[in-house]
Amino acid sequence: xxxxxxxxxxxxxxxxxxxxxxxxxxxxxxxxxxxxxxxxxxxxxxxxxxxxxxxxxxxxxxxxxxxxxxxxxxxxxxxxxxxxxxxxxxxxxxxxxxxxxxxxxxxxxxxxxxxxxxxxxxxxxxxxxxxxxxxxxxxxxxxxxxxxxxxxxxxxxxxxxxxxxxxxxxxxxxxxxxxxxxxxxxxxxxxxxxxxxxxxxxxxxxxxxxxxxxxxxxxxxxxxxxxxxxxxxxxxxxxxxxxxxxxxxxxxxxxxxxxxxxxxxxxxxxxxxxxxxxxxxxxxxxxxxxxxxxxxxxxxxxxxxxxxxxxxxxxxxxxxxxxxxxxxxxxxxxxxxxxxxxxxxxxxxxxxxxxxxxxxxxxxxxxxxxxxxxxxxxxxxxxxxxxxxxxxxxxxxxxxxxxxxxxxxxxxxxxxxxxxxxxxxxxxxxxxxxxxxxxxxxxxxxxxxxxxxxxxxxxxxxxxxxxxxxxxxxxxxxxxxxxxxxxxxxxxxxxxxxxxxxxxxx
Amino acid sequence: xxxxxxxxxxxxxxxxxxxxxxxxxxxxxxxxxxxxxxxxxxxxxxxxxxxxxxxxxxxxxxxxxxxxxxxxxxxxxxxxxxxxxxxxxxxxxxxxxxxxxxxxxxxxxxxxxxxxxxxxxxxxxxxxxxxxxxxxxxxxxxxxxxxxxxxxxxxxxxxxxxxxxxxxxxxxxxxxxxxxxxxxxxxxxxxxxxxxxxxxxxxxxxxxxxxxxxxxxxxxxxxxxxxxxxxxxxxxxxxxxxxxxxxxxxxxxxxxxxxxxxxxxxxxxxxxxxxxxxxxxxxxxxxxxxxxxxxxxxxxxxxxxxxxxxxxxxxxxxxxxxxxxxxxxx
Numbered sequence: 001x002x003x004x005x006x007x008x009x010x011x012x013x014x015x016x017x018x019x020x021x022x023x024x025x026x027x028x029x030x031x032x033x034x035x036x037x038x039x040x041x042x043x044x045x046x047x048x049x050x051x052x053x054x055x056x057x058x059x060x061x062x063x064x065x066x067x068x069x070x071x072x073x074x075x076x077x078x079x080x081x082x083x084x085x086x087x088x089x090x091x092x093x094x095x096x097x098x099x100x101x102x103x104x105x106x107x108x109x110x111x112x113x114x115x116x117x118x119x120x121x122x123x124x125x126x127x128x129x130x131x132x133x134x135x136x137x138x139x140x141x142x143x144x145x146x147x148x149x150x151x152x153x154x155x156x157x158x159x160x161x162x163x164x165x166x167x168x169x170x171x172x173x174x175x176x177x178x179x180x181x182x183x184x185x186x187x188x189x190x191x192x193x194x195x196x197x198x199x200x201x202x203x204x205x206x207x208x209x210x211x212x213x214x215x216x217x218x219x220x221x222x223x224x225x226x227x228x229x230x231x232x233x234x235x236x237x238x239x240x241x242x243x244x245x246x247x248x249x250x251x252x253x254x255x256x257x258x259x260x261x262x263x264x265x266x267x268x269x270x271x272x273x274x275x276x277x278x279x280x281x282x283x284x285x286x287x288x289x290x291x292x293x294x295x296x297x298x299x300x301x302x303x304x305x306x307x308x309x310x311x312x313x314x315x316x317x318x319x320x321x322x323x324x325x326x327x328x329x330x331x332x333x334x335x336x337x338x339x340x341x342x343x344x345x346x347x348x349x350x351x352x353x354x355x356x357x358x359x360x361x362x363x364x365x366x367x368x369x370x371x372x373x374x375x376x377x378x379x380x381x382x383x384x385x386x387x388x389x390x391x392x393x394x395x396x397x398x399x400x401x402x403x404x405x406x407x408x409x410x411x412x413x414x415x416x417x418x419x420x421x422x423x424x425x426x427x428x429x430x431x432x433x434x435x436x437x438x439x440x441x442x443x444x445x446x447x448x449x450x451x452x453x454x455x456x457x458x459x460x461x462x463x464x465x466x467x468x469x470x471x472x473x474x475x476x477x478x479x480x481x482x483x484x485x486x487x488x489x490x491x492x493x494x495x496x497x498x499x500x501x502x503x504x505x506x
Numbered sequence: 507x508x509x510x511x512x513x514x515x516x517x518x519x520x521x522x523x524x525x526x527x528x529x530x531x532x533x534x535x536x537x538x539x540x541x542x543x544x545x546x547x548x549x550x551x552x553x554x555x556x557x558x559x560x561x562x563x564x565x566x567x568x569x570x571x572x573x574x575x576x577x578x579x580x581x582x583x584x585x586x587x588x589x590x591x592x593x594x595x596x597x598x599x600x601x602x603x604x605x606x607x608x609x610x611x612x613x614x615x616x617x618x619x620x621x622x623x624x625x626x627x628x629x630x631x632x633x634x635x636x637x638x639x640x641x642x643x644x645x646x647x648x649x650x651x652x653x654x655x656x657x658x659x660x661x662x663x664x665x666x667x668x669x670x671x672x673x674x675x676x677x678x679x680x681x682x683x684x685x686x687x688x689x690x691x692x693x694x695x696x697x698x699x700x701x702x703x704x705x706x707x708x709x710x711x712x713x714x715x716x717x718x719x720x721x722x723x724x725x726x727x728x729x730x731x732x733x734x735x736x737x738x739x740x741x742x743x744x745x746x747x748x749x750x751x752x753x754x755x756x757x758x759x760x761x762x763x764x765x766x767x768x769x770x771x772x773x774x775x776x777x778x779x780x781x782x783x784x785x786x787x788x789x790x791x792x793x794x795x796x797x798x799x800x801x802x803x804x805x806x807x808x809x810x811x812x813x814x815x816x817x818x819x820x821x822x823x824x825x826x827x828x829x830x831x832x833x834x835x836x
Contacts (some may be wrong), residue, residue, distance in 0.1 A: 059548060145712030146696075186581075188669035188697040191834065198617055200587055203580030341548030347702035350725050407546065408578045445699075453696045457663060457713065 003135055010357025013060060014365050019358070022057075022065040023366040027373055030072020032384055037080050039220065040089035041073035041273075041312070042328040042435060046216035047396055049209060049336055050403020059340040059352075063359045066336060067316075068366040070329055071123055074273065074312045075370050078115045078305055079381055083108060083238075091273035091308035094281045098293060098300030105296050109241040109378075116374035117248060118255040118302035122309030123367045125259035126266065130313050131360060133267070134349070137321040141346040144322070146453035147465045151474035153447035156324050159268075159481035160436050168486065170432045177432075178440020181206050189452045201412045208335045208441045210404055210413050211420050215434050216332075217400045218421025223428070224393045238382060241375075251302035254284050258306030265307070266314020266326055273311040273327060278492070280307030313363065320344055320356065324443070328435035331442060338442075339407070533777035538570030539598040541768075544585030544607075545578045551602040552576060554766045557798050558600075558630065564794060567785055582607050583616040590623045593771050597778035600627065600768045605673050607769075608818055612825035613671060613835050622772075625779050626818045628786040628810030629767035631799050633719040635677040635738035636750070637664075640708050641731050643715075648736040648756045651715065652685045659692035665713040667701035667722070671834040673764060674701075674717045676825060677738060679832055681753060681760040690832045708732070719764055720747060721803040738762035743805055763807050767814070783811040 013019060026048075033044035045066050052062035077092030082099035095115060102111035144152065160171055184195045185205025196202040261283060262276035284303035285293045293300045315326035316333075323344040325331040337344055342352055349356055374381075404417050424434060451465075458464035466472055539562070541555035552574065559572030577585040585601055593599050601624075611621045637648060645651045645662075654661040659682075666674030675695045682690060696713055698704040701722040708716040709731045716723070716732070720743065726732035736753040737743055738760050743750065753760045770782055789795055790808050798804070809817050829835045 056547075142706060142710040145707065145710065186669055188699065191669050191671035191697075200580045200583045200616070203583055203615075204578065207578075339546050341546055341552075343700045343702055345703065346706050351702060407576065408584070409575060410577070410579065410584065449698070453707075453713075456694055456696055459660075 003131060006135075006353060006357045007131060007361060009354065010359075010361035011364075013354060013358030014064070014361035018061060019064050019362055020365060020369075022061050023068045023362050024369050026065040026068025027072045027075075027366050027369045030069035030074075031076035031079075031370065031373060031381055032072075033069065034073035034076020034088050034092075035079040035381055035385055036076075037084070037086045037088055039073075040077075040329075041070050041091075042332050043216045043220060044069050044073045045329055045332045045336075046212045047220070047400065049332070050213055050217075050400045050406075052336075052403070053209075054399065054403040054406045056406075059337075059342055060355050060358050062336065062340065063333075063355065064362040064366075066333060067359055067363055068369075070312060070333070071309070071363065071366050072370060073329075074123070074309045075116065075119045075374055076381065077308070078119070078301075079112065079378070080385065082111045082115065082301070083382065083385075091277050091311070092304075093274070094277045094304035094307075095301060097281065097304075098295070098297050101294070101296035102298070102301065106239055107296065108238045110243055110247070110298070111296075111301050112238070112378050113241055113243050113375050114247070114251055114298050115301045115305040116371060116378070118251060118258065118305040119309045119374070120367060120371040121252070121255040122259040122262055122306035123313055123363070123370075125256065125306075126263040126310035126313035127360065127363050127367065129260075129263045129310075130317055130363075134317050134321055134356075134360075137317060138346045138349040141321055143470060145468075146450045146457060148468065148471045148474065150447060150450040150454055150465060151471040151478065152322065152324055153443050153450060155474050155478035155481060156439065156443055157447075158478040159485075160439060167431065171436050174427070174432050174434070174436035175440040178437040178442075179444040180440075181211065181437075182441045182444035189449060201410060205445075206416065206441070207339070207407070207413065208438065209339050209407065210416050211441060212332055212335055212438055213400050213404055214417040214420025215424035215427075215437065217396055218417060219424030219428055219434075221393050221397050222421060222425040224390075238379060247298065251298050254288070254299040254302040255306040257283060257287070258303040259310040262307035262310025262312075263314040266311030267317045268326065273308040273315070276311030276314075277304035277308035280304050280310075282495075320348060321346065323446070325439065328438070331435060331438050335438065335442060533597065533775055533781050535568060535778075535781060536570075536598045537568065539568055539572045539600065540596075541572055541574050542585045542589070542599065542601045543574055543576050544582035544602065545576065547576055550604060550766065551582070553802070554602040554604075554630070554768075555600075557802070558768075558789070561789055561792065561794050561798065562785070565789065565792060567789075581610050581615065583610065583619075586611075586616050586619055586624070589769075589771050590619060594773045595775075596771050597774040599774075600770055600782065602766070603769050604766050605764045605821070606668070608821050609671075609673050609676065609825055612822040613829050621818055621822050624769040624772045625774075626815045627768040627770055627779070627782045628790075628814050629765040629807055630786065630790055630795065631804035632763035632765040632807030633721045633803070634743065634805055635674075635762035635764065636716075636718060636720050636723060636734050637678070637681065637736050637738070637753075638708070638716045638718075638723060638727075638732050638734040639714065640711055641733055642711060643733065645715075645735060646733070647751075648681075648753055648758060651735060652682065652687060652758065655682055655687045655693065656685075659687060659689045660694055663694040663696060663714045664717050665696045665698060665704035665707050665715070666717040667698055667704050670695060670697045671829065672697070673762075674704075676828065677760075677762045678717045679828060680762060681736075681738065681758060683828065683831075684753075684760045685758045705732070720805070724803070739805070763805075765807055765809075766804065767809075786810055 033039045048069050077088035078095045080086050080088040081092045081095040082103050085096050085100040087093040099111045187194055258280035261280045265276035281304040284299055315330045319325045319330040319334050325334045404413050454464050541559050543552040543555040545551045555574040559574055562568055562572050589601055639645050664678050668674040679690055701718045705716055707713045709726055734750045737750045738753050740761055742748050787810050
């Protein structure tokens, strides 16, 4: 087994003291970020990118740190869902349904433990999926020529709204803004400068890392300022943990099903973690014998948690092999990879085998660390939830500024960062989603390039875009991805809302 | 405390330099120096700064350290402008450069700036250009490919990792020009955002030919997926690349080294320039640097001082004329 030996080499990288240290730091920070309501995994990774830059970390260490933050955030989201009935992030919404009732019944510790175990299973199984699927897909990616890539990017944009997205029009608008920003800079197909007005700093376009940090981290700061930097959340007491092996075995099938479903949802572009946890929960409700879903059934905690963690690892598959992110957070990770001069795609597995397999192995290590952190030490995170943001946000801003400045030593970048922060604040106020902006910036130039290449190769014949089975398949999925949410979306959202309302009523 | 320490170490290094080299410069380097890599971490310029910085410190040219500062933007233009406008007399600054720098200077892509505004120190190796095809291609030699281009300049489509008009594109045009291919602007070039992306498209059979550097192709060459038709060097490269014929062997007088080197600010004291030139000369000869070159696939290519300055002048002029000929610039 070739993959096996590569993975073993990966473990050699992941088990160095340095890698383990960054995995642990990432896991702790990630869990904390995930637990704080409002700060999702995409924000978490965006906030910590500058940290990696200002510490001058190697690409491998940076990626280990950030994937651990990502996994940690998926774990952490459940803490406030269960204790406060406020999802720490969107994917953790389904965990409220049975998690909070369990906490109300005085079983908060059990709910936290079960969800941690389920999260572990979700991540673990999905990472195995990643190990199996990614190399296959990386080889298959050689079949992608410019016209297939163009269809794939069209698919990524078409499914952007996703099933859980609220307003298709605003999503479209956000993507268009991203595409517009992406046109600034040199057009590599002709060597012509676009919208640069002879400003040297704009010649290479707007750096998406700056846009990401501004849009996510700085706008977060502005939001906190607006809320008068209030105090932390009130502390919740947790009971003593009483969990027998039998209880764990009981939730294993649910965790397994959730993990597989989540992984599949994660691999598909656009679907993402929220959908992963939603379908896992719904399916679990269907297949399980009666049970007490919505009233504190442990399986209702396990399934969505396994689902959203599975989706998180699944979303890395298209990002690493094709360079097309499957979710908002992987889009942020992709931006990070590009600014470290590492181009994702089939070559990544050839040229940077050490890095890829090191990071994948580190995901296994990080996952184990997270399990350990989240069962015996969950009390610490609960305490951390009550840190007033007035201490937290200045630290975030400091890290962001130092990090961005250290990338290119340009004060102009800082102005841009603040500019994007204000823009992000305004967009969030009017409910324009931020992730499509980033995707537009990241994928826009690639999409344009693919289209031009396809047309050069065919000497200007547009038919080339539909001349292989693969591209026709991709176009079909793209059209389905665009149309289905308009039909099914409202139904799914209504269901999600209804199941949430039932919990509140009971 | 710090001041006396640095003064002392300067005196000691100064004395050491006097006895070892037997030659005194009026200029003595400070404790530390700065190397600007005009791109993000991880690229070629970043590598140049970090590896040279390390060898400079290991070989005791500096008692402190050589700090690498990444300053990306405009393909090196931001760093060039910074050097010219803000650091024009800084004797302890070097800036990494390569053929990409001269290409952009020649094409006027650093507005209002030219190669005479800085002093060119020297090169420490080069990465030679190659032209390659996928394993199923009908071309087995560069001559065949050139014949096809002579009949129809659009017959072969090239993929490369630089923007249109950039070094990878120019390599194809220079080779075609030397082989007397007509209608150069009609040669098709597909610009990708990196050599590896372009390579995948050629190996996947979507684009006819790859233009890039030798260091980029080893993986696919070993696996047999890629056939390198010619290397654009004066002589054959050392093993494991010694089986690749040069373009010159095939009757096409095209040489394209992508050199790695440095420039320093234009108005630093004259002695400091001399110090940097002789230091780079010495560094190139050390075993440690030879090891760095072998490990990273850099080929021998060394020019310095006046020699290098003339080389940069010629290269800039050549690229300018070629770019005008093919209509890339006016």
